[in-house]
Amino acid sequence: MHDRLDHHRMTGDASLAAALRALPASTPARDAWPELASRIRRRRVVRKAVWFTLPAAFAAGMALTLAWPHLQRSTASPAPVRVAMQSSSHATPPAAPDIDALQASSQQWQAWVQTLDRDGAPLDGRQLTQAVALQDRIGLVDLQLSAARNPSTTVGLWQQRITLLQQLGLLHLQPYLVATQRPASHDHLISM
Amino acid sequence: MDTQGTFRQTVEPALVRRLQRGELAAFETIYRRFERAAWTLALRLTGRADVAQEVLQDAMLKAFERARQFRGDAPFAAWLRKLVVNEALMQLRHDRLHVIELFDETHADDDAPAPWAHADSATLDRALNRLPDAARAVLWLYHVEGYTHLEIAEQFGRSTSFSKSQLARATKRLRELLAPQAEDTPCTIGSTTTA
Incomplete structure (x- = not known):
């Protein structure tokens, strides 16, 4: 009895498998190749942009991080004495090399942001609003820089400018990061 | 035997090497060769043309980007087929697989x-296409793709009991769906999804 049932089940399985396999192949309604090729090209551009710009940005960030304690030390006030000295001599070099380093870093960040702005993926509405807000704040810092006389204020403003540029750069990278993100749980499925 | 539209096609090692070097032209050749097979498999597993389109795109994109991971110890077509299966199941898990229809637990009439x-x-x-997603996918993987219950269970992240019960339920439901059709209106219903 069991043999007969098993045989019947196997025959039924085999006939179902045969029927399913006999279903004709389908053809997609539209040619997906142009879109696929375009996606591949876009991703190549993005990957290049990210690979070329991220190390530079990282290096600039690292340099700034390493230099920052020194910058703070050199500009931090032994306040009364220093101020007194400055006011008496009117010729204190206001930590000029440090400001130069900050200006150079700021230029690097600005160039990076401009490259991303020019060649990168378009920002969506929310990101665009954030970008405009950041640019406005950078403009305000520039205005303050043009009026700043105190070296410590100047250093602080340059640092602020660099931070804003970094935020702007990261904002431009967001579309790429989102595009390449997939839930990690999917990766285990590809295992051949 | 006509292998067009199936994964029973060989890919020349030289073509695979060109793909692994990132040659888009080589990839287009491979894509054109397997487009129908990949699309059909995606459609059978997902049951929806729009989702199948997405699966086709994403699986092929992964095939291009991960071509260097192909070691050549299995046929390229099998590797590609696995990418499509993975992508289709991923879509199902994302979108709709949580909706696993509960069937009547009575056993199918084997006779x-x-x-x-x-x-x-x-x-x-x-x-x-009227079967629930999980049931249809299990049925197809088991009967057509030749997956074992253990392999299906791994793909779904479930137990082998899940695979077995889904298969039994899908078979029973298919019987129910086809029985009146076979008796009453044989060979009359057209389809828009097959070529």
Whole structure:
């Protein structure tokens, strides 16, 4: 009895498998190749942009991080004495090399942001609003820089400018990061 | 045997090497060769043309970007087929797989005649598309792709009991869906999804 049932089940399985396999192949309604090729090209551009710009940005960030304690030390006030000295001599070099380093870093960040702005993926509405807000704040810092006389204020403003540029750069990278993100749980499925 | 539209095609090692170097032209050749097979598999597993389109795109994109991971110890077509299966199941898990329809737990009548033996392909295609996602995918993976229950369970992240019960339920439901069709209106229902 069991043999007969098993045989019947196997025959039924085999006939179902045969029927399913006999279903004709389908053809997609539209040619997906142009879109696929375009996606591949876009991703190549993005990957290049990210690979070329991220190390530079990282290096600039690292340099700034390493230099920052020194910058703070050199500009931090032994306040009364220093101020007194400055006011008496009117010729204190206001930590000029440090400001130069900050200006150079700021230029690097600005160039990076401009490259991303020019060649990168378009920002969506929310990101665009954030970008405009950041640019406005950078403009305000520039205005303050043009009026700043105190070296410590100047250093602080340059640092602020660099931070804003970094935020702007990261904002431009967001579309790429989102595009390449997939839930990690999917990766285990590809295992051949 | 006509292998067009199936994964039973060989890919020349030289073509695979060109793909692994990132040559888009080589990839287009491979894409064109497997487009129908990948699309059909995606459609059978997901049951929806729009989702299948997405699966086709994403699986092929992964094939291009991960071509260097292909070690050549299995046929390229099998590797590509696995990418499509993975992508399709991923889509199902993302979108709709949580909706696993509960069937009547009564056992199928094993002595009943197999209605699919008499159903035309369009009718069977329609019935297949009316199965719940998980059941349809398990049925297809088991009977057509030759997956074992253990492999199916791993793909779904479930137990082998899940695979077995889904298969039994899908078969029972398919019987129900096809029985009246086979008796009443054989060979009359058209389909828009098959070529």
